[in-house]
Amino acid sequence: MNLLNFMSNFADEESCVTYLKEQRERRGVVCKHCGCTEHRWDAHKRCFECRNCHSRQSLRSGTVMQNSKLPYRYWIATMFLLMSTKKSFSTEEIRRQLGHKRYQPVWEMVCKLRDVMGKRDAQYSLDGQVELDDGFFTTERPEEEKDTPLKRGRGSHKKSKVVVMVESAPSQRHPRKGKPSKVVGHLKMHRSFRT
Ligand SMILES: [Zn+2]
Structure with a gap:
């Protein structure tokens, strides 16, 4: 989806609600109390109401929101x-x-x-030849922690050590000078500890 599609598909709050509601219905809405899968949509309260026991669940419940x-x-x-x-x-x-x-x-x-x-x-499991490296990345902190002083250098609170694993395979193209001879597939990053 590009920016223009995004703007026309999600032009306002109501179109976002409709999209999320349809996604939930496609996966199936199950009542937490009685296990019933039949629901009525309450557009005003933006929630599903169980047809059997009438308990409600909001569009956000059970999701990241x-x-x-x-x-x-x-x-x-x-x-x-x-x-x-x-x-x-x-x-x-x-x-x-x-x-x-x-x-x-x-x-x-x-x-x-x-x-x-x-x-x-x-x-997702990495496959084939996997390369491994680590590095230090700057990490964000919540606003209220920003007043606490930071330690300097590698032990700084703002730096996190991250292990990077990446699928790599020889390039099928004819190698050219100065160009990498490998192609990169999926990569995984794992923060190994917080300093
Ligand atoms: Zn129910």
Whole structure:
């Protein structure tokens, strides 16, 4: 999906709700109380009501958006930003793009999304020849921790050691001088510890 498709598909909060509702229905909505799979959609409260025991579950319940008060459109727009480009966005940049005042809720949303995206990637097994390396990456901290002083150098709170594993295979193309002779497949990154 490119930016123009995104803008027309998710033009407002209501179209995001409709999309998420359809996704949930496709997977099947199951009542947590009685196990019934028949539900009525309450458009006003944006929740599913069980046809058997009438208990309700919101569109957010059981998803990464549970307990969040941020609009659905924020979540979908942020997923789009995180997945549509190879560049990584800082949480501050996402906050600015969403036009949201407070940093903390946006930071929590981005952490949750990165977490579930990481879990999805974790289900993929690397195959063939795998190369391994590690490096130190700068990590973000929540706003309220920013007043605590940082240690310097490799032991700094702002640096995390990350192990990188990547599938590599010889390139099928004719090798050219100065060009890598290998192609890179999936890669996995694992933060080995927090310093
Ligand atoms: Zn029920």
